[in-house]
Amino acid sequence: MSTTSSAPGVETHIHRDDEGSRLGMWLFLFTELLLFGGMFLVYAVYKFTHAEEFHLAAKELNTLFGALNTIILLTSSLTMVLAIVAIKRGQKYLSLFFQLMTLAMALGFLVNKYFEWMAKISHGIYPGSEQLLEKSNGEILFFGLYYVMTGLHGLHIVIGMAVIAYMTWFTWKDKINQDQYVRLESAGLYWHLVDIIWIFLFPLFYLIS
Amino acid sequence: MSSSTNDVNVSYLDYKGKHSGLLGWILSVDHKRIGILYLISMMVFFTVGVTFGFLMRLELIAPGRTIVDPQTYNSFFTLHGIIMIFLFIIPGLPAVFGNFFLPIMIGAADVAFPRLNLLSWWLFIIGGLLAIISVFLPGGAPDTGWTFYIPYSVRTTTNVIPALIAAFILGFSSILTGLNFVVTVHRLRAPGMTFFKMPLFIWSLYSTAWIQVLATPIIGITLLLVVAERTLSVGIFDPALGGDPVLFQHLFWIYSHPAVYIMILPAMGVVSEIIPVFSQRTIFGYKFIAFSSLAIAFLGSLVWAHHMFTAGMSGVAMIVFSVLTFLVSIPSAIKVFNWVSTLYKGSILTDPPLLFALGFIFLFSIGGFTGLIQGALSVNLHIHDTSFIVAHFHYVMFGGTGFGIFAAMHYWWPKMFGRMYNKVVAKTGFWVLFVGFNLLYFPMFVMGWLGMPRRYYDYLPEFQIYHMLSTVGSWILITGLLIMFINLFNALKNGKKVTEENIWNGETLEWSTPTPPFLFNFKEAPTVESGPYEYKRNEVSETEVKEEKV
Numbered sequence: 001m002s003t004t005s006s007a008p009g010v011e012t013h014i015h016r017d018d019e020g021s022r023l024g025m026w027l028f029l030f031t032e033l034l035l036f037g038g039m040f041l042v043y044a045v046y047k048f049t050h051a052e053e054f055h056l057a058a059k060e061l062n063t064l065f066g067a068l069n070t071i072i073l074l075t076s077s078l079t080m081v082l083a084i085v086a087i088k089r090g091q092k093y094l095s096l097f098f099q100l101m102t103l104a105m106a107l108g109f110l111v112n113k114y115f116e117w118m119a120k121i122s123h124g125i126y127p128g129s130e131q132l133l134e135k136s137n138g139e140i141l142f143f144g145l146y147y148v149m150t151g152l153h154g155l156h157i158v159i160g161m162a163v164i165a166y167m168t169w170f171t172w173k174d175k176i177n178q179d180q181y182v183r184l185e186s187a188g189l190y191w192h193l194v195d196i197i198w199i200f201l202f203p204l205f206y207l208i209s
Numbered sequence: 210m211s212s213s214t215n216d217v218n219v220s221y222l223d224y225k226g227k228h229s230g231l232l233g234w235i236l237s238v239d240h241k242r243i244g245i246l247y248l249i250s251m252m253v254f255f256t257v258g259v260t261f262g263f264l265m266r267l268e269l270i271a272p273g274r275t276i277v278d279p280q281t282y283n284s285f286f287t288l289h290g291i292i293m294i295f296l297f298i299i300p301g302l303p304a305v306f307g308n309f310f311l312p313i314m315i316g317a318a319d320v321a322f323p324r325l326n327l328l329s330w331w332l333f334i335i336g337g338l339l340a341i342i343s344v345f346l347p348g349g350a351p352d353t354g355w356t357f358y359i360p361y362s363v364r365t366t367t368n369v370i371p372a373l374i375a376a377f378i379l380g381f382s383s384i385l386t387g388l389n390f391v392v393t394v395h396r397l398r399a400p401g402m403t404f405f406k407m408p409l410f411i412w413s414l415y416s417t418a419w420i421q422v423l424a425t426p427i428i429g430i431t432l433l434l435v436v437a438e439r440t441l442s443v444g445i446f447d448p449a450l451g452g453d454p455v456l457f458q459h460l461f462w463i464y465s466h467p468a469v470y471i472m473i474l475p476a477m478g479v480v481s482e483i484i485p486v487f488s489q490r491t492i493f494g495y496k497f498i499a500f501s502s503l504a505i506a507f508l509g510s511l512v513w514a515h516h517m518f519t520a521g522m523s524g525v526a527m528i529v530f531s532v533l534t535f536l537v538s539i540p541s542a543i544k545v546f547n548w549v550s551t552l553y554k555g556s557i558l559t560d561p562p563l564l565f566a567l568g569f570i571f572l573f574s575i576g577g578f579t580g581l582i583q584g585a586l587s588v589n590l591h592i593h594d595t596s597f598i599v600a601h602f603h604y605v606m607f608g609g610t611g612f613g614i615f616a617a618m619h620y621w622w623p624k625m626f627g628r629m630y631n632k633v634v635a636k637t638g639f640w641v642l643f644v645g646f647n648l649l650y651f652p653m654f655v656m657g658w659l660g661m662p663r664r665y666y667d668y669l670p671e672f673q674i675y676h677m678l679s680t681v682g683s684w685i686l687i688t689g690l691l692i693m694f695i696n697l698f699n700a701l702k703n704g705k706k707v708t709e710e711n712i713w714n715g716e717t718l719e720w721s722t723p724t725p726p727f728l729f730n731f732k733e734a735p736t737v738e739s740g741p742y743e744y745k746r747n748e749v750s751e752t753e754v755k756e757e758k759v
Contacts, residue, residue, distance in 0.1 A: 034426035137451025144443030
């Protein structure tokens, strides 16, 4: 599509509007919050009805793993911000470096998560397992929610990585540059959302023991 | 692609872009072409939905087995519901006429995110096809009803998962459309087009878009949780593992009740457009209609539990939800009164669009009042899960939104395609449809009141007379639909050519574009100075008349 205006004052279909793009991204983040909001609601209900058993089940989770992942994710948010600041100043390679750092930490988070899940599964704690079904209803619900919520969050990490990788490619090709960086900003917003959801997941699953 | 000044000043129908033929349509980012894509796909799904409805009614013409076995009948009403709700009524007005006319009516060249717009159509098609495919996969067509109530939706062996994923994808498509519209309204209004100079159809689309953005994610996660429940048995909704099925109902209706306002609000917007044009008067109470759209969107989000009065809730909660349900009828009534007041002393032209709009007001009022009856706690316990509910729902959704869609078709068809349909046939179609509609659904009120449960395959002989009337009504209704659609589609080929810009003497911006609109809608970017329904000519002539008398 050509971006030159074709008739006086009439824009072509695709036009540049950074303010509009930001507004759209914020609305999208809102829908993501509501998506997780539905799950937090379910969590709240069952935490209320099965408080004791949730407490008991949370002891099975490894707080060290969780804390480590929290630190990794928070730091990756920082590098994301730095990547945006760098591109605003026209420092392309610095921005690329920080974007790759962000990607590396996201990968680190997933690796960590993988070992954590595998440890649980090898102990026979996963949805529908015999060992889990022997436990009380509250514990079954806790682990059901644990796998679904951290799983969905993990999926968001993967999507976030794909988006950031795409942005890195754009930065490399100079499609994202000092004048046009709204896409990188939007990707950053998405990454912060993934981060903030984890900040709520961490205490709800690891710290209530 | 080169774009000189010349080759964009052609009708969007004739424009030759990068792709030609079919690809020029299914890869187009032009909001008008996407609107037409939605129109075609929606009509296909509507035909399928009507067929299921027709077969269901045919089965019910006599007690016992008539044409199909009970399991097939269960699939019929499930698919009828899923298709009609997710593939016809929800996208009907926003995605078809919203896409086509929202940018034009605010004086823009396109929506804010044209590529996202095309993506949402593709998601719509993928979701729709998945829903259809779920019928034919081994395992059998889904039989849960469109509500996917737990625990049956976890226990049944039919293809529930494809249907759930289809609904999830369709929800995503709906969110993207809503998001696009909110940003478009905020960012792309023409110079001078303040919020209070926006046409009321835009106000209703704007309110709808907010519900789409805010409510749909909840159903998304709920459906995903049911998928997780079926595949992994995580226990969140399964009572055997400590889960709570009533929680599913809450989450389901937190979306699905606001969703009925996604369905009805744009139709109200269409009626608000048509009434002033065909009575050639300024709309009565513009701001009240605009704000009542927002009020419906807001209050409508707080009434979901009135679907669950028999599911087990505290008495206080039931009273609160009942009161809120009554409250939501106030903004709806404000609209009806304003429309009727606009008609009063207007110079009314009974063209087909107005007939359908009046049909809307009449049928929607019946649907609305019976909604109040159901909102009352004591009565609700009596008529819960009877065909009274089915009748109410169809009066609001088909008599309301359905007729709204038909009104929009007759109103904007000449603008969209540059062809005029046969008005006499259109009016005939309306009356056949109107008679068939009432014969089909009114007996359901009566038998529901007498205790006929909904979704039942078999019934007691005393209900047969009502079922018989209803089934005959369905035949008349389908005849009406055929007359209407054949007339409209025939017009595309053989209808009289329309080239004048403003055939109905409307004052909104779409009537100042060429017919059919150019690729970027306007010849010159418009500037707005007056409100959307200011019929100055009439006022002038009235003063002239007075002067003559003096």
